[in-house]
Amino acid sequence: MIWNETKECMSRDELHNLQSARLKKMVSRVYHNVEFYRKKMQQMGIEPGDIKDIDDLVKLPFTTKNDLRENYPFGLFAVPQSEVVRIHASSGTTGKATVVGYTRRDIEIWQECVARVLAMDGVGPQDKIQVAYGYGLFTGGLGLHYGAETIGATVVPMSTGNTQRLITMMEDFGATAIACTPSYLLHIAETLEEAGKIDNIKLKAAICGAEPWTDNMRKEIEEKLHLKAYDIYGLSEILGPGVAADCEYHTGLHVYEDHFVPEIIHPETLEPCKEGEVGELVFTTITKEALPLLRYRTKDLTSISYDKCECGRTLARISRFKGRSDDMLIIRGVNVFPSQVEAALLELGETSPHYLLIVDRINNLDYLEVQVEVEERFFSDEIKELENLTKKISHVLHSALGLSVKVKLVEPKTIARSEGKAKRVIDKRKLI
């Protein structure tokens, strides 16, 4: 079903007018309320009055994750703190998290967007949905939760970490929908198969996201669990889950353009790409109040199509992601930057800063191993001391990344040093 036909199926001309009106207001708001943007626009010699319609978007400055970091925690907020009703946070490139805020209206928009996704995926008041994204600072759990409540579904807030309990409740409650990462869903499917319970399951829809996946993975999930699986995309800087999602035709993810205006740019030249050309996805939020962002560079690589979809929606579609233009990894739905590992190791000061991340997927669960060189000055000839060191490193990395890490001590100078950019990551998963 189409949750909001007025918005999701409006003509491109109407959408153009709506976006233009919203952008003008938004630019004026950030100019007056956010010093960072005012200064940037002044440096570029532009004023809010120069932005007359959505085509003027290209005149505006870009925003990067680093800008959020430099204005940590609330420097880019455009409203007084009294109007902020929620904070979420995701990984930063080093040390500090990326912090985002929402007004009550922002939360309502978020609910609306997730409601559109769930309606598109055939979920409604008759459904019992298990939300198995993490609840807390991560936007996944609460984002799906509020959206599912908005459409009137019965929400079971599972969060993550206990597959047995999830399966028991899936069976006992007769859950009809699930929201989780696609790799976790495959893991659930295999656990169900092993327990001989797969035929007891009543799931009909799966809302999968927070990590890249392929069409083949979707088909595998659908075959194993006899359900329809859909892709949901989002990032906390823009909203959280619900920025874009695919319909039953699976020909790209519909972007909720009445709230988030997408652009595809060449990541080097920053020039706009042609329709269909792969480049970096950039979003401008045109309704957000607490943290409105101009031309936020997502670093996700994709292409865009403005053709009308067979489902009847006129919203632009972005293709499945082709990778990243930076070195961010997504492990169990958690964003990980190699630089976070480096910063944590340097802060600990008990190992060399040479490290190697090995990411693997075993039985559909992601594992992160961090190899650290045992330098002579940190080397003890007692096993217990080396074990303590391993534990200490695991602990600091777990705190820094929000992810369990297996630490492996290796001999000095065995991690390759290369000229220029060091090879810091071996990703054995085949995702794209």
Next chain:
Amino acid sequence: MVIKQLSVFIENREGRLERVTEALRERNINIASFSLADTSEYGLLRMIVSDPEEGQKVLKEEGFSAKLTDVIAVKIAQRPGTLHEVLKILFDAGLSVEYMYTLATAGKDTSIIMKLSNLDRALEVLQAGKYAVCTDKEAYEINNHVDK
């Protein structure tokens, strides 16, 4: 007196242990005795060698993390109960053993290499108990039959 033990960190990878023994052989360094403590991912090879400083240098050149650790080698007689007796006087003095292994000897007596929580105190206690410890020269040269 304390003696120098050569300790080296070895990853559980094919050929690494062999590389250590090969490097020592190339420089004519004799391994008088050794113990290998292993975990699932790495091992610690602890050795008494004919020339610890040179041994450390050689292994470092090979890219290993190698260090010299102070240990003691206590001489005990080859009859039932002697190991227990020496451990008892150490434990009674509140000392704990970090690790220990035997120093290979061909004679009537044997020696036990020990890393203890407090080596100075251990030497006092052993002396009071009339136990002899190997000198560094003795330990390094045991079983060294290099043609000079």
